[in-house]
Amino acid sequence: MSNVVETVKQVVTPILKEHSFYLFDVEFVKENKSWYLRVYIDKPDGITIDDCVLVSDELSEKLDAMDPDPIPQAYFLEVSSPGAERPLRNxxxxxxxxxxxxxxxxxxxxxxxxTFEGTLQSVDDDQLVMKNEKWGEPDTVTIPRDLVAKSRLAIQF
Known part of the structure; x- marks a missing residue:
C-alpha cells in the first residue's frame, strides 16, 4: 500500500502548493472492512474545514481522472488537520x-x-530544555534526547 501513499503524495503536493498549504502526512489503512485514505494538511495559521473541503474536492477529482486507477478498491477519502496535539515526529x-x-x-x-509538559525552550542533538509546568510550579528541566519516547504539541489548560 506504500505505492498508494506515494502516488497520493505526488498528486496532492501541487494542489497544496497552489493554496499555500503543506502536507503533514498521508495514510492508507484498512479499518474493519473499509479502506481509508487520510490526508493531513496544514498551514501556518491553521487549517479550516473549508480548506479541507477544497483539497478533498480537488484531490478526489484528480484521483478519479487517473487511468489506470491508482486505488482500485473502494475507500473513504478524509482530508483534515493533523490536530492541535499533533505528534512531533522528527x-x-x-x-x-x-x-x-x-x-x-x-x-x-x-x-x-x-512525562513532562511545558514550553519548549530549546532543542539540540543531546537534549530538550523546557519550562516544566505539569505540576503547576514552573521550573526548567533538561531532558536527554535518548530518554524521549514521544513528544507532541499539547493544549495548555
Whole structure:
C-alpha cells in the first residue's frame, strides 16, 4: 500500500502548493472492512474545514481522472488537520515547536516522572530544555534526547 501513499503524495503536493498549504502526512489503512485514505494538511495559521473541503474536492477529482486507477478498491477519502496535539515526529518538527507548549513521554523516570509538559525552550542533538509546568510550579528541566519516547504539541489548560 506504500505505492498508494506515494502516488497520493505526488498528486496532492501541487494542489497544496497552489493554496499555500503543506502536507503533514498521508495514510492508507484498512479499518474493519473499509479502506481509508487520510490526508493531513496544514498551514501556518491553521487549517479550516473549508480548506479541507477544497483539497478533498480537488484531490478526489484528480484521483478519479487517473487511468489506470491508482486505488482500485473502494475507500473513504478524509482530508483534515493533523490536530492541535499533533505528534512531533522528527528534528525539524521539534525545532519548529520551540516556544510552543508540548508534552514529552520518556522511556524511564527523570526527576521522578516519565512525562513532562511545558514550553519548549530549546532543542539540540543531546537534549530538550523546557519550562516544566505539569505540576503547576514552573521550573526548567533538561531532558536527554535518548530518554524521549514521544513528544507532541499539547493544549495548555
Amino acid at each position: 528534528e525539524e518538527e521539534l525545532k519548529q515547536a520551540v516556544g510552543s507548549y508540548i508534552h514529552v513521554s520518556l522511556y524511564k523516570n527523570l526527576n521522578g516522572s516519565k
